[in-house]
Amino acid sequence: MKKFAVIVLLVLSIATIAFAFGGTEKGEAENDAYLRIHIRADSNESAAQAVKYKVRDRVVEFLTPLVAECESKEEAMQKIGQALPSVERAAEEILRAEGFSYGARASLKREEFPTRVYENVTLGAGVYDALILELGSGKGDNWWCVVYPPLCFTGGNGNIVYKSKIAEIVRKFFGE
Numbered sequence: 001m002k003k004f005a006v007i008v009l010l011v012l013s014i015a016t017i018a019f020a021f022g023g024t025e026k027g028e029a030e031n032d033a034y035l036r037i038h039i040r041a042d043s044n045e046s047a048a049q050a051v052k053y054k055v056r057d058r059v060v061e062f063l064t065p066l067v068a069e070c071e072s073k074e075e076a077m078q079k080i081g082q083a084l085p086s087v088e089r090a091a092e093e094i095l096r097a098e099g100f101s102y103g104a105r106a107s108l109k110r111e112e113f114p115t116r117v118y119e120n121v122t123l124g125a126g127v128y129d130a131l132i133l134e135l136g137s138g139k140g141d142n143w144w145c146v147v148y149p150p151l152c153f154t155g156g157n158g159n160i161v162y163k164s165k166i167a168e169i170v171r172k173f174f175g176e
Helices: 002-021 025-031 046-067 073-097 165-173
Strands: 035-040 104-113 116-118 121-123 126-135 142-148 152-154 160-162
Touching: 025 126, 035 046, 035 073, 035 104, 046 073, 046 126, 046 142, 073 104, 073 126, 073 142, 116 142
Parallel strands: 035 126
Antiparallel strands: 035 142, 104 126, 116 121, 152 160
16 A cells, blocks of 8 residues: 555656646646736835735735636636726725825736746746736836635735645545
8 A cells, every 4th residue: 555655646746747847838838727926016125015915915815715716717817807906906905004105007917937836836937827916116026826726825814825726636635
């Protein structure tokens, strides 16, 4: 039984590596499975960076119930596309409460992202569909994660808890 478990884990590991790095040219087919989120701060000043994280917490809290039950990336994109004005309002509520006079602009578009690791999931560099949220000029350092499949969730009291849907499926498969 131990030998079987080791073989299964080895096969899963190889499949994960092949999924993350192999496949089509530049991994574009794999990239199409994900909808990312990219929040850009107004500047690199400490206050602008701090408010970016408060906006992130509020926006992720807003998006979680919206995309939690989506069955596909397309469905998630449709729901988020319809909610773009609400995403902007949620961000601007935080900006106003923190004393910032600039606004927020939300859009869905395809953008280039670097390689990023989320727990046990590696997303290779490439072009991805993304929810882009620019705060003010959007020229400051940014924060990004994955909206679909949902890798970013909020816990109680606005704390960010990162979960991997893929890891949950593997745990369920092995009865953990």
